Amino acid sequence: MKIQAVQTTLRQLRTDAVALFVPEDKKLFDAEMTRLKKIFGNTLDDIVRLENFHGKESETISFLSHKKIPAQRVYLAGVGKVDKISPEQFRRSAASVAKHALSMKLKEVSFRVATSGLENSKITFEDIGKSVTEGAVLSLYTFDKYLTEKKNERSSIKSLTLFDSQAEKVKSLKNIVNKTRIICEGTILARNLANAPANEIYPETLAEAARASADKYGYSAVIWDKKKIEKEGFGGLLAVNAGSARPPRFIILEYNQGQKNLDTIVLIGKGITFDSGGISIKPSTGMAEMKMDMSGAAAVIGTMESAARLSIPLHIVGLIPSTENLPSGSAMKPGDIIRHYGGKTSEVDNTDAEGRLILADALVYATQYNPAAIIDLATLTGACVVALGSHATGMMGNDDGIMKQLTAAGDSTYERVWQLPLFEEYEKQIKSDIADVKNVGGRWAGAITAALFLKKFLPKNKEYKWVHLDIAGTAMLEDALPYTPKGGSGVGVRLLIEFLQNW
Numbered sequence: 001m002k003i004q005a006v007q008t009t010l011r012q013l014r015t016d017a018v019a020l021f022v023p024e025d026k027k028l029f030d031a032e033m034t035r036l037k038k039i040f041g042n043t044l045d046d047i048v049r050l051e052n053f054h055g056k057e058s059e060t061i062s063f064l065s066h067k068k069i070p071a072q073r074v075y076l077a078g079v080g081k082v083d084k085i086s087p088e089q090f091r092r093s094a095a096s097v098a099k100h101a102l103s104m105k106l107k108e109v110s111f112r113v114a115t116s117g118l119e120n121s122k123i124t125f126e127d128i129g130k131s132v133t134e135g136a137v138l139s140l141y142t143f144d145k146y147l148t149e150k151k152n153e154r155s156s157i158k159s160l161t162l163f164d165s166q167a168e169k170v171k172s173l174k175n176i177v178n179k180t181r182i183i184c185e186g187t188i189l190a191r192n193l194a195n196a197p198a199n200e201i202y203p204e205t206l207a208e209a210a211r212a213s214a215d216k217y218g219y220s221a222v223i224w225d226k227k228k229i230e231k232e233g234f235g236g237l238l239a240v241n242a243g244s245a246r247p248p249r250f251i252i253l254e255y256n257q258g259q260k261n262l263d264t265i266v267l268i269g270k271g272i273t274f275d276s277g278g279i280s281i282k283p284s285t286g287m288a289e290m291k292m293d294m295s296g297a298a299a300v301i302g303t304m305e306s307a308a309r310l311s312i313p314l315h316i317v318g319l320i321p322s323t324e325n326l327p328s329g330s331a332m333k334p335g336d337i338i339r340h341y342g343g344k345t346s347e348v349d350n351t352d353a354e355g356r357l358i359l360a361d362a363l364v365y366a367t368q369y370n371p372a373a374i375i376d377l378a379t380l381t382g383a384c385v386v387a388l389g390s391h392a393t394g395m396m397g398n399d400d401g402i403m404k405q406l407t408a409a410g411d412s413t414y415e416r417v418w419q420l421p422l423f424e425e426y427e428k429q430i431k432s433d434i435a436d437v438k439n440v441g442g443r444w445a446g447a448i449t450a451a452l453f454l455k456k457f458l459p460k461n462k463e464y465k466w467v468h469l470d471i472a473g474t475a476m477l478e479d480a481l482p483y484t485p486k487g488g489s490g491v492g493v494r495l496l497i498e499f500l501q502n503w
């Protein structure tokens with residue numbers, strides 16, 4: 001799909017469909033209608049009345065231009081009341097226009113990035129350009145590579161245009177559209193990796209995908225095979241891998257490597273390419289979704305790729321421990337004790353709490369980079385889904401400043417995060433009599449006890465700043481959201497890029 005910013009006007013633009021944003025406030029709404037009636041005539045009143053269009057958020061109508069302008073079809077897209085307007089309204093409006101245009105088999109859609117009437121709102125021209133691009137591009141995503149039938153009949157939008165009449169605004173719009181496209185492509189990469197079945201994406205191929213991205217966009221990828229993982233003593237990763245016929249991988253990605261003047265941020269992603277539960281096997285209903293248990297890893301790869309393409313001035317390290325979690329005669333068993341990288345031990349009470357076991361090794365490994373922040377992303381607990389559903393990522397950590405930054409990034413990207421507490425009273429739930437820690441903490445507060453397990457592995461030699469993001473509910477969607485189809489959402493990429501850009 002071609003995405004472009006163009007200097008033009010409604011009276012000049014040649015396109016299949018053009019979308020105009022309309023605020024709900026009566027005065028602004030009427031003023032816009034008066035302007036539009038000069039082009040489309042008084043019948044516009046009838047159309048708007050007949051379709052019951054008021055400019056409310058997510059309301060869209062369309063009509064044929066009857067050659068009054070070169071564009072064939074016109075969309076009016078409501079964005080709600082000006083004092084409530086936010087980028088999210090524009091993402092949703094653009095998404096609903098784009099999806100409708102696709103269903104009409106149109107090939108080109110154009111959006112007018114006008115701010116007339118919005119001068120008094122908090123939203124800027126740049127915000128609108130960015131969110132319209134995001135809403136349109138992300139809503140048109142489909143995972144259709146395995147659909148072999150009716151391939152030619154499926155429609156697709158070939159070109160997306162954002163336009164304004166002023167040259168200097170279009171100059172900045174071009175820049176915004178390009179940057180936003182890069183971030184959306186990172187998100188789409190993460191979605192594709194998550195949606196790929198576990199017979200396509202397993203540790204070796206996940207590592208290859210990361211390497212391909214690194215080679216293409218100029219960051220480094222070092223991939224450890226099983227022998228190296230054994231040599232380094234990643235006991236958690238090896239224990240979870242013990243039941244699998246496929247070997248594990250540890251993936252180390254690095255951007256701006258060796259630039260000593262830059263702050264280092266380490267991102268860790270859970271890379272379980274299929275989670276059957278292991279010997280503590282999961283029920284078969286819903287098990288197929290567990291091909292997406294590498295969504296944290298996918299988000300880290302998508303973020304590394306976008307960060308490199310955007311030349312973000314930070315030393316960014318991405319660490320991905322990756323394995324399947326399967327039962328077999330050689331599998332890890334309940335009661336086993338593991339020695340992790342760095343020497344701490346854990347008692348396995350439930351082999352389905354495997355994510356924390358592989359993340360523990362990576363967390364200890366992360367500290368050698370002397371990072372300014374460590375952020376891990378993991379589809380870690382069902383308990384987090386129970387607590388927050390699919391509209392907020394669970395956030396826990398030991399540094400309020402970084403959590404505040406992530407909260408702000410979550411609000412502006414709408415990949416929202418919500419903090420849960422790490423009160424020390426919860427710690428006794430994961431106490432073990434025979435190892436340093438136990439991998440499950442009983443029925444209650446499961447998202448918190450999982451995070452406390454991870455926290456246990458931060459070395460005490462220094463106060464490492466660490467934040468854990470439990471994306472179990474936000475990364476794998478049962479139902480579609482306005483610009484996110486069901487399945488892998490790619491959550492984390494837009495959030496982390498926003499966070500890194502504001503660092």
Ligand code: BES
Pocket residue numbers: 275277293350352353354355379380381382383385439440441446472473476
């Ligand atoms: N990958 C799952 C968590 C999960 C559940 C992600 C549902 C997305 C949707 C994780 O490895 C797991 O199985 N966790 C267990 C932990 C329990 C055994 C303490 C869980 O949440 O049930």
Ligand code: ZN
Pocket residue numbers: 275277351352353354355
């Ligand atoms: Zn599990």
Ligand code: ZN
Pocket residue numbers: 272275293352354355379380
């Ligand atoms: Zn898991």
